[in-house]
Amino acid sequence: MRLTVTVNGERREVDGLWEGESLLYALRERLGLPGSKNACEQGECGSCSVYLDGTLVCSCLVLAGQAEDREVQTVEGIAPDGALHPVQSAFVETGAVQCGFCTPGLIVASHDLLRRNPRPTDPEIREALAGNLCRCTGYEKILDAVRLAGERILETQTAAQAGSKQVCDTSLGGAV
Amino acid sequence: MDFLQPTSLTEALDIMSAHPEALPILGGTDVMVELNFDRRRPAQIVDLGRVAELDDWGAENGRLRIGAGVTYARLIADLGERLPGLAIASRTVGSPQIRNRGTVGGNLGTSSPAGDGLPPLYVSDAEVELVSSEGRRRVPVERFITGPKRNSLAPGELISAFLIPEAEGPQQYAKIGTRNAMVIAVCSVALALHPSERQVAACVGSAGPTPIRALDAERFIAGVLEEGNLWESPRALGDTALRRFGELVELAARPISDVRGTAAYRLHAVGVLGERTLKWAWNDYCGGSR
Numbered sequence: 434m435r436l437t438v439t440v441n442g443e444r445r446e447v448d449g450l451w452e453g454e455s456l457l458y459a460l461r462e463r464l465g466l467p468g469s470k471n472a473c474e475q476g477e478c479g480s481c482s483v484y485l486d487g488t489l490v491c492s493c494l495v496l497a498g499q500a501e502d503r504e505v506q507t508v509e510g511i512a513p514d515g516a517l518h519p520v521q522s523a524f525v526e527t528g529a530v531q532c533g534f535c536t537p538g539l540i541v542a543s544h545d546l547l548r549r550n551p552r553p554t555d556p557e558i559r560e561a562l563a564g565n566l567c568r569c570t571g572y573e574k575i576l577d578a579v580r581l582a583g584e585r586i587l588e589t590q591t592a593a594q595a596g597s598k599q600v601c602d603t604s605l606g607g608a609v
Numbered sequence: 610m611d612f613l614q615p616t617s618l619t620e621a622l623d624i625m626s627a628h629p630e631a632l633p634i635l636g637g638t639d640v641m642v643e644l645n646f647d648r649r650r651p652a653q654i655v656d657l658g659r660v661a662e663l664d665d666w667g668a669e670n671g672r673l674r675i676g677a678g679v680t681y682a683r684l685i686a687d688l689g690e691r692l693p694g695l696a697i698a699s700r701t702v703g704s705p706q707i708r709n710r711g712t713v714g715g716n717l718g719t720s721s722p723a724g725d726g727l728p729p730l731y732v733s734d735a736e737v738e739l740v741s742s743e744g745r746r747r748v749p750v751e752r753f754i755t756g757p758k759r760n761s762l763a764p765g766e767l768i769s770a771f772l773i774p775e776a777e778g779p780q781q782y783a784k785i786g787t788r789n790a791m792v793i794a795v796c797s798v799a800l801a802l803h804p805s806e807r808q809v810a811a812c813v814g815s816a817g818p819t820p821i822r823a824l825d826a827e828r829f830i831a832g833v834l835e836e837g838n839l840w841e842s843p844r845a846l847g848d849t850a851l852r853r854f855g856e857l858v859e860l861a862a863r864p865i866s867d868v869r870g871t872a873a874y875r876l877h878a879v880g881v882l883g884e885r886t887l888k889w890a891w892n893d894y895c896g897g898s899r
């Protein structure tokens with residue numbers, strides 16, 4: 434079977450898929466994107482989390498063919514080449530990464546939470562990450578990472594707003 | 610294995626009539642586990658994810674008709690106020706990732722006694738709409754589900770929607786599990802007040818071969834409310850009545866012992882949940898949420 438899918442902004446075409454394989458398998462084994470991890474293949478651990486048309490899903494529970502002509506964003510597509518997204522650097526800085534196996538899934542799930550709500554309460558973080566298991570960290574550092582990333586995202590937003598306000602002020606000043 | 614991807618209901622039904630044993634897939638949260646673990650190798654798999662007709666919901670003759678493909682996430686966001694009991698149950702399903710894909714249509718298809726979407730349908734006397742190339746039929750959910758993981762879908766037939774009245778009173782759903790997320794119910798209770806019918810409906814989940822309505826408990830509490838004229842002049846229910854209601858909910862259950870819990874625990878727990886859900890819902894009614 435052939436699959437045409439936009440992955441991280443790039444249109445890709447792969448051939449020779451088995452009709453019953455998951456999107457996770459297609460990403461890892463056919464599209465050269467091993468960032469999404471395979472730990473359980475039954476939706477329990479969240480380490481395979483990706484966006485499908487902008488919605489957070491477990492890629493192990495999506496049949497590859499269901500992604501035909503859709504847009505997939507994986508952890509590899511969260512930040513531009515070489516740079517780290519604030520969520521990623523916060524995970525590194527707070528020690529939220531130990532063995533790292535759960536990290537890609539947690540990065541995508543945290544990204545999904547923070548893009549909707551950069552100032553989540555602890556219960557909101559726990560709820561949003563309830564589908565992601567970590568066997569190493571005990572989760573406390575992960576909560577720290579999400580809070581820190583949220584603060585950074587808010588700071589950037591405030592700075593951007595202040596910046597645009599300044600531009601606006603000067604232009605107003607010029608007009609007056 | 611053939612992968613088929615119809616884009617309309619007519620096309621989907623043509624496929625199903627040509628291959629009555631084909632396996633439909635909606636959110637895939639049950640189907641994919643079976644494929645990934647080699648438990649199932651259907652000759653054809655039919656992705657219903659592009660059938661727009663299954664993705665709609667709207668009003669129909671005073672009820673809501675909700676397409677089989679509406680996800681839990683959408684039920685919560687779009688229909689949470691109109692169907693509070695089903696929304697509470699939907700919030701207990703899996704995780705955000707699962708709720709973003711999983712559907713009540715798929716929950717009906719699986720017909721697990723532990724399906725969280727089912728007891729809320731039972732307490733509102735919902736109907737399941739089934740379609741095939743022969744036509745359309747609607748079956749009360751209680752007759753649709755016939756046993757553990759068994760239902761009355763005929764070969765070649767698809768679930769297109771379910772029909773359920775909007776809530777006209779408080780509704781509740783409570784579920785026992787080891788965590789707040791990602792658990793299959795050890796047992797559960799759904800409860801709905803139907804003030805215009807002077808009825809309290811209750812259903813136990815995961816405590817029998819199918820969800821089971823607690824009819825004796827319903828009759829008992831209807832009597833108590835009638836006798837005290839409580840629908841008209843709402844007052845808090847006494848402890849004795851609440852406890853008796855819980856006992857009768859317990860008597861409706863027919864649980865087994867399995868890895869998630871013993872039959873004895875399940876019996877006790879559904880009694881407690883029956884009492885609590887009634888108390889919560891009745892207090893809401895007294896507080897004016899009618």
Ligand SMILES: Cc1cc2nc3c(=O)[nH]c(=O)nc-3n(C[C@H](O)[C@H](O)[C@H](O)COP(=O)(O)OP(=O)(O)OC[C@H]3O[C@@H](n4cnc5c(N)ncnc54)[C@H](O)[C@@H]3O)c2cc1C
Binds near residue numbers: 717
């Ligand atoms: C990690 C995890 C956690 C879960 N937690 C819960 C939980 O808390 N509570 C709960 O109730 N369930 C839970 N489930 C099970 C599952 O998510 C639900 O049963 C869900 O409602 C299935 O919906 P779906 O759209 O994904 O179904 P699918 O997997 O697509 O289909 C399920 C079944 O229905 C059939 N089917 C699908 N659509 C149709 C149709 N239109 N006509 C006829 N047959 C059809 C399929 O052939 C299949 O047999 C969980 C699953 C996972 C993987």
Ligand code: FES
Binds near residue numbers: 472474476479482493
């Ligand atoms: S590998 Fe998909 S959820 Fe665990």
Ligand code: FES
Binds near residue numbers: 530531533534536567
């Ligand atoms: S860091 Fe090892 S599983 Fe999370």
